[in-house]
Amino acid sequence: MSKESSVVLGMLAGTAIGATLGVLFAPDKGSKTRERILDEALNAKDKALEEAEYLKDKVLHTIPKKEETLEEEIDRVVSDMSMKGDEAISALEKKLKDLKAKNKKFQKA
Structure with missing residues (x-):
């Protein structure tokens, strides 16, 4: 994987995590x-x-000679x-389940 795609992946992951944490603590x-x-x-x-x-x-468009391999x-x-996005959604759904369980405990108390 190239440096550019790694950087983009890192930025996207950071954005997703930051947005999620912002929503969780709102x-x-x-x-x-x-x-x-x-x-989100x-x-x-x-x-x-x-x-x-x-x-x-x-x-x-940059390297037409290696088009098939690229x-x-x-x-x-x-x-x-796409799989990482699905994994993020699954992790968020698990976190939501945990938060719902904690919320139930607080409401009973």
């Missing part, structure tokens, strides 16, 4: 918070896919980013 109703977390996760995934497509187009590599990166 004073809002639980249902609204969960909705915002899901929206889906937006981050979409943005990651858009960035991957941008990188794919940029690389394909396209395969970029498709792999896009696939990896």
Whole structure:
């Protein structure tokens, strides 16, 4: 993976994590918070896919001789980013489940 794609991946991951933490610590109703977390996760995934497509187009136009090999590599990166987005959503859903359980305990107390 090139330095540029690693940097983009890092920036996207940082953005997604930062947005998620911001939403988690925002004073809002639980249902609204969960909705915002899901929206942010889906937006981050979409943005990651858009960035991957941008990188794919940029690389394909820059180095036409290795188009087939580069396209395969970029498709792999896009696939990896998609999986990472899915993993982020799963992690957020798990965190939401934990938060719901904690919220139930607080409401009973």
